[in-house]
Each structure stands twice: as C-alpha cells, then as structure tokens.
Amino acid sequence: MNCDACKASQATVFLTQIVDGKMQKVNLCEACSKEKGVTDPTGFALADLLLGLGAAQEMERGGTVQKCPTCGFSQADFKKTGRLGCGACYQTFSEGLATLLKGMHKGTEHIGKIPARALQSIQRDSQVRTLQRDLRKAVAAEDYESAARLRDQLKQF
Numbered sequence: 001m002n003c004d005a006c007k008a009s010q011a012t013v014f015l016t017q018i019v020d021g022k023m024q025k026v027n028l029c030e031a032c033s034k035e036k037g038v039t040d041p042t043g044f045a046l047a048d049l050l051l052g053l054g055a056a057q058e059m060e061r062g063g064t065v066q067k068c069p070t071c072g073f074s075q076a077d078f079k080k081t082g083r084l085g086c087g088a089c090y091q092t093f094s095e096g097l098a099t100l101l102k103g104m105h106k107g108t109e110h111i112g113k114i115p116a117r118a119l120q121s122i123q124r125d126s127q128v129r130t131l132q133r134d135l136r137k138a139v140a141a142e143d144y145e146s147a148a149r150l151r152d153q154l155k156q157f
Contacts, residue, residue: 003029005036068092128157 001011009029016025028036067074073085075093084090090097101108114122131154138147 001027003027003032005029005032066092124157128154131157 003009003011004027006029009031011027012030013028013033014025015028016023065074065076068085068089069092070088071085073089075096078084078089078093084093098108131150135147135150135154138144138150
C-alpha cells in the first residue's frame, strides 16, 4: 500500500479516525509520518490528521504569516500543537477556524448540556418573553382582542 502523502513509498504508519460513524484512514510512509510529526507528539499536526492531509493550510491566507496580536500565536503554532494560544486567537484566525471546526465537530457553536429542571425553567422563561413581546405588539397595533388573549395566557404562567 502506497503512502497517501507522497504516493511513492510503501506505507508503514496507518492512522484511523471515525467521525459520525464514517471511518477515515490515512496511510503514511516512514518519512512522511516523521515530516507530519506523527512520531513526535510535540510536532503532531493535529489539524492535518483530523481533517486530512493539508487541511491546516486552509488557515493560511496567501502564504502570509498571521499572528495573534494578543499572544503572538501563529498558524504554524496551531498546526504544531492543535491548540490556540488565547481567547483572542479565535477572532484572529476566525476565517480558517470555521472550516476546521465544522469538520471536527457538528457545528461551530458550543451548546452543551442542561439539567432537566433547568431546561424546563429556560423554556418557560422563553415562552413568557415571547408572550410579553407579542402582547406589546398587539397593544401597539391596537388589537385588543389578541392582547386580552395573550394577557390571559401570561396569567397561566
């Protein structure tokens, strides 16, 4: 089996990743695996291996080196460590990160988990705010029948 990077040498390093039930395999020869930092954890090109060879280059614009104004972190630092330097890095590298994050995760926004009791409270508060907003609109439009119905619904909460 030939190396996926150079297409010439015999592959000796085999990496497998399962994302959303789909298996992706990367086969590398000894030289390419060392070049990609697979054998050296500090040089491991996480973005390349998670998203396919060459994916981290999406973060680079026209070959220019972009650095975070707050911490001085660069795209090369991200490629090497798989981490960003500070919170400002997300804004600085936002163009390339959106594509990378969509590939690694289900989306670009963290939703997280909410306890069941808290979820009920949040949904209730959202319904109340919606009813209050609709009530204000109905009163402003002088639709008093709708306003009375909305007022009665608000009293039930």
